[in-house]
Amino acid sequence: MSFDSFSEFLAMGGHGLYVWSSYALGLAVMLGCVLSPILTRKRLITEQQRRLRREEETSS
Amino acid sequence: MPRWFYQLASPRWCYQITGRLLPGFAIAAVLLLMIGTVWGLAFAPPDYQQGNSFRIIYLHVPTAYMAQSIYLTMAIAGAIGLIWKMKVADMVAKSCAPIGAALAVLALATGAIWGKPTWGSWWVWDARLTSMLILLFLYLGVIALNSAIESESTAAQSTAVLALVGLVNIPIIKYSVDWWNTLHQPATFKVTEKPAMPPEMWIPLLIMVIGFYCFFAVVLMLRLRNEILRRERRTSWVRELLLQMRG
Numbered sequence: 001m002s003f004d005s006f007s008e009f010l011a012m013g014g015h016g017l018y019v020w021s022s023y024a025l026g027l028a029v030m031l032g033c034v035l036s037p038i039l040t041r042k043r044l045i046t047e048q049q050r051r052l053r054r055e056e057e058t059s060s
Numbered sequence: 061m062p063r064w065f066y067q068l069a070s071p072r073w074c075y076q077i078t079g080r081l082l083p084g085f086a087i088a089a090v091l092l093l094m095i096g097t098v099w100g101l102a103f104a105p106p107d108y109q110q111g112n113s114f115r116i117i118y119l120h121v122p123t124a125y126m127a128q129s130i131y132l133t134m135a136i137a138g139a140i141g142l143i144w145k146m147k148v149a150d151m152v153a154k155s156c157a158p159i160g161a162a163l164a165v166l167a168l169a170t171g172a173i174w175g176k177p178t179w180g181s182w183w184v185w186d187a188r189l190t191s192m193l194i195l196l197f198l199y200l201g202v203i204a205l206n207s208a209i210e211s212e213s214t215a216a217q218s219t220a221v222l223a224l225v226g227l228v229n230i231p232i233i234k235y236s237v238d239w240w241n242t243l244h245q246p247a248t249f250k251v252t253e254k255p256a257m258p259p260e261m262w263i264p265l266l267i268m269v270i271g272f273y274c275f276f277a278v279v280l281m282l283r284l285r286n287e288i289l290r291r292e293r294r295t296s297w298v299r300e301l302l303l304q305m306r307g
Binding site: 009014015019030 | 102105111116173278289298
């Protein structure tokens with residue numbers, strides 16, 4: 001451990017705001033990168049299944 | 061051409077193989093990024109000049125590396141698509157652009173946040189920073205061009221050419237710190253030399269870099285699979301897949 005206490009860890013020797021805002025931004029962007037294609041996939045599958053059902057109805 | 065090259069060209073085969081590879085890469089990415097972040101933030105020693113603000117390096121350097129590696133991947137995939145008319149390669153190139161743009165934004169933003177306490181300024185028109193900004197604009201250009209052209213194959217060809225032309229920017233970014241007298245510090249890792257940092261500083265950085273490569277692989281596969289499903293929606297195998305999912 002390079003810090004003696006948790007509050008020192010949060011303070012980052014006075015640079016806490018810079019360090020923590022960087023990591024918060026990093027987490028937000030990375031979560032967005034992962035969530036965006038997962039939501040797209042859900043939407044895509046629902047759309048295509050609806051189309052499939054429509055096609056079945058019209059052919060029968 | 062070897063057999064795997066033809067397999068790679070099959071959207072169906074790519075969809076199946078990425079489905080099998082995804083969980084492993086996802087677990088590796090989460091573990092490596094968590095270990096690297098905790099190590100870098102809490103256990104690595106502070107820098108003797110910059111104190112604790114240097115810990116931004118564990119996010120800044122890997123994202124900057126990735127922004128360049130992803131650009132290279134995008135340009136190579138685009139070239140393969142141009143030369144061999146391989147649809148999957150076009151889809152890989154298209155899937156790369158938004159990921160690269162996001163990581164370029166992150167590299168620039170963490171650089172600005174790090175620059176404030178270190179240089180006293182959020183931004184300077186320095187060669188390294190400017191060439192990274194151009195990289196972001198190249199990504200945005202590729203995304204815009206791709207969405208502006210209706211025909212999928214014309215869009216893929218045009219963006220591949222743009223990506224290949226923009227490739228000249230990559231060595232400019234890499235050597236900007238050597239060619240020009242910049243405020244930006246020189247490269248942390250060099251192939252020919254031992255890192256200037258002690259191991260307890262650079263090992264977590266290396267873990268983060270590998271973790272970010274796994275993260276890129278995960279997001280690329282997620283995007284590629286969506287692209288395959290969308291473009292192959294009329295084929296019988298996607299139809300069967302949709303019926304299976306319905307249960």
